[in-house]
Amino acid sequence: xxxxxxxxxxxxxxxxxxxxxxxxxxxxxxxxxxxxxxxxxxxxxxxxxxxxxxxxxxxxxxxxxxxxxxxxxxxxxxxxxxxxxxxxxxxxxxxxxxxxxxxxxxxxxxxxxxxxxxxxxxxxxxxxxxxxxxxxxxxxxxxxxxxxxxxxxx
Amino acid sequence: xxxxxxxxxxxxxxxxxxxxxxxxxxxxxxxxxxxxxxxxxxxxxxxxxxxxxxxxxxxxxxxxxxxxxxxxxxxxxxxxxxxxxxxxxxxxxxxxxxxxxxxxxxxxxxxxxxxxxxxxxxxxxxxxxxxxxxxxxxxxxxxxxxxxxxxxxxxxxxxxxxxxxxxxxxxxxxxxxxxxxxxxxxxxxxxxxxxxxxxxxxxxxxxxxxxxxxxxxxxxxxxxxxxxxxxxxxxxxxxxxxxxxxxxxxxxxxxxxxxxxxxxxxxxxxxxxxxxxxxxxxxxxxxxxxxxxxxxxxxxxxxxxxxxxxxxxxxxxxxxxxxxxxxxxxxxxxxxxxxxxxxxxxxxxxxxxxxxxxxxxxxxxxxxxxxxxxxxxxxxxxxxxxxxxxxxxxxxxxxxxxxxxxxxxxxxxxxxxxxxxxxxxxxxxxxxxxxxxxxxxxxxxxxxxxxxxxxxxxxxxxxxxxxxxxxxxxxxxxxxxxxxxxxxxxxxxxxxxxxxxxxx
Numbered sequence: 001x002x003x004x005x006x007x008x009x010x011x012x013x014x015x016x017x018x019x020x021x022x023x024x025x026x027x028x029x030x031x032x033x034x035x036x037x038x039x040x041x042x043x044x045x046x047x048x049x050x051x052x053x054x055x056x057x058x059x060x061x062x063x064x065x066x067x068x069x070x071x072x073x074x075x076x077x078x079x080x081x082x083x084x085x086x087x088x089x090x091x092x093x094x095x096x097x098x099x100x101x102x103x104x105x106x107x108x109x110x111x112x113x114x115x116x117x118x119x120x121x122x123x124x125x126x127x128x129x130x131x132x133x134x135x136x137x138x139x140x141x142x143x144x145x146x147x148x149x150x151x152x153x154x
Numbered sequence: 155x156x157x158x159x160x161x162x163x164x165x166x167x168x169x170x171x172x173x174x175x176x177x178x179x180x181x182x183x184x185x186x187x188x189x190x191x192x193x194x195x196x197x198x199x200x201x202x203x204x205x206x207x208x209x210x211x212x213x214x215x216x217x218x219x220x221x222x223x224x225x226x227x228x229x230x231x232x233x234x235x236x237x238x239x240x241x242x243x244x245x246x247x248x249x250x251x252x253x254x255x256x257x258x259x260x261x262x263x264x265x266x267x268x269x270x271x272x273x274x275x276x277x278x279x280x281x282x283x284x285x286x287x288x289x290x291x292x293x294x295x296x297x298x299x300x301x302x303x304x305x306x307x308x309x310x311x312x313x314x315x316x317x318x319x320x321x322x323x324x325x326x327x328x329x330x331x332x333x334x335x336x337x338x339x340x341x342x343x344x345x346x347x348x349x350x351x352x353x354x355x356x357x358x359x360x361x362x363x364x365x366x367x368x369x370x371x372x373x374x375x376x377x378x379x380x381x382x383x384x385x386x387x388x389x390x391x392x393x394x395x396x397x398x399x400x401x402x403x404x405x406x407x408x409x410x411x412x413x414x415x416x417x418x419x420x421x422x423x424x425x426x427x428x429x430x431x432x433x434x435x436x437x438x439x440x441x442x443x444x445x446x447x448x449x450x451x452x453x454x455x456x457x458x459x460x461x462x463x464x465x466x467x468x469x470x471x472x473x474x475x476x477x478x479x480x481x482x483x484x485x486x487x488x489x490x491x492x493x494x495x496x497x498x499x500x501x502x503x504x505x506x507x508x509x510x511x512x513x514x515x516x517x518x519x520x521x522x523x524x525x526x527x528x529x530x531x532x533x534x535x536x537x538x539x540x541x542x543x544x545x546x547x548x549x550x551x552x553x554x555x556x557x558x559x560x561x562x563x564x565x566x567x568x569x570x571x572x573x574x575x576x577x578x579x580x581x582x583x584x585x586x587x588x589x590x591x592x593x594x595x596x597x598x599x600x601x602x603x604x605x606x607x608x609x610x611x612x613x614x615x616x617x618x619x620x621x622x623x624x625x626x627x628x629x630x631x632x633x634x635x636x637x638x639x640x641x642x643x644x645x646x647x648x649x650x651x652x653x654x655x656x657x658x
Contacts, residue, residue: 076378
């Protein structure tokens with residue numbers, strides 16, 4: 001069997017897995033009856049429906065010819081990993097190191113994700129954005145965000 | 155006259171210095187966003203949601219509304235100047251608008267778009283003020299079955315207009331509905347799909363999904379493409395004002411576009427996008443005057459008509475949200491979210507429980523539109539300059555604001571991690587050609603839909619046919635089914651695909 005549309009093949013598979021997963025998960029909760037639907041009623045039905053639609057997408061991907069096989073294309077691992085890493089590191093760092101350090105870390109990591117990294121520009125960007133964020137979020141909107149590292153304020 | 159009294163109340167609210175400032179700020183921000191490619195109103199409103207905790211409900215919503223129609227304007231500016239529609243609804247504007255710009259008539263095109271939109275915005279505001287109350291009365295007649303059917307219609311309506319495969323779009327809605335099931339069941343109090351994570355029993359924050367998918371996911375996919383070098387149209391924009399002949403040609407198109415947009419905007423799922431496509435088609439079909447420039451080569455009617463329709467539609471699409479609490483598109487979904495953040499349950503009762511918010515918002519739509527004209531016509535040159543801000547400066551800024559915003563949602567880094575996860579998901583959606591907007595709509599409507607479905611079944615003692623025996627509910631479901639059938643017809647299907655091809 002030949003896959004005629006890569007994109008649809010994988011999205012169909014994704015919908016089936018998600019649908020079946022939710023439907024199985026829903027069996028942990030009381031299903032109820034039509035007259036008294038329980039907490040598992042709606043998610044179970046939706047999960048099944050999603051799996052059915054996923055199967056339709058999958059079937060189409062295997063039968064209907066598409067232009068050039070509709071390839072998924074290369075995955076941009078570098079931006080994917082670095083952007084997500086930057087966000088996660090920021091999440092971990094903010095309560096401990098404060099905004100004054102975690103924001104520069106975030107900007108540095110995410111700037112590495114692009115292909116035009118110039119240290120000088122990134123440093124300017126860091127200074128502008130950190131001061132700007134302080135002015136907007138802490139000074140302007142008076143949101144509760146740790147500014148300085150925890151070891152300095154303790 | 156109730157209408158007059160209400161509008162007076164509304165303008166009283168809108169003309170306070172504070173609210174004028176927020177309307178102006180929103181319109182300015184919206185225009186900026188519309189002009190900057192790769193940063194849509196959905197991502198921006200999601201970015202700003204945490205900051206509205208600090209604001210009162212009325213100025214917060216006024217600002218968000220300002221962003222929404224500001225983005226509509228900004229999107230058409232880039233469509234005309236550099237042939238890059240900033241918003242999907244300005245796709246058709248690019249066709250004739252860019253041709254006009256190439257012939258050195260960018261000023262006329264921009265002015266036609268701006269003034270046409272302003273006129274349409276004024277009419278749209280009056281339409282909302284006049285028709286929202288009767289529609290609200292109707293809303294009180296809605297039972298759970300009708301609400302459920304209306305939501306089905308709204309969701310289907312939203313996807314038939316989305317680009318790409320219809321089945322996949324519907325599947326994305328279902329996925330969104332399922333993600334909305336991660337919460338504590340309202341009726342029985344059972345936590346569902348929480349895997350004993352305490353944060354998940356409150357449900358996933360939709361800000362985390364929106365920022366993850368639309369913010370981070372889009373950044374990842376933009377960066378993974380080789381930097382494309384757009385050819386910016388550098389010729390100076392000379393002569394902002396159109397000629398007398400231009401006015402004569404454009405004004406009937408503006409009138410037609412306004413009428414069309416006002417009607418189509420009210421339909422759930424219709425909104426600005428459909429109306430601008432429809433207006434362009436109508437203008438093309440109208441008899442040409444002798445000496446007219448052919449369509450596709452810079453006809454001013456091809457700019458003025460769709461722009462007016464798009465703006466009128468953008469205005470009247472507030473009606474289903476304000477009266478029924480049902481968001482017709484992703485931006486409106488975020489507005490509903492903003493209302494809930496401020497403790498206002500969207501729906502027909504808003505008009506009576508928060509009249510100053512309701513009428514103030516409507517009046518400030520007009521104020522915002524007026525400000526957009528003031529902003530846009532003289533500042534066109536500056537907008538073009540902004541386009542030269544390189545993406546490598548822009549995306550770290552977007553990420554910084556998103557991350558700080560996510561943290562401040564609950565003063566907790568859980569939402570930051572959730573958004574990181576949804577960033578990965580969003581990138582794969584993009585890779586697989588799955589539109590994320592329907593997912594967000596489904597996610598927002600999920601809990602409401604479930605509640606109404608279960609209530610309707612309780613009332614009918616488990617009889618599913620209740621949805622088809624109640625006339626209003628049956629009508630709505632039939633309309634939804636018709637929409638699917640019509641879009642699946644081969645002739646329309648191919649046209650729909652062609653229409654969206656230009657967008658990609």
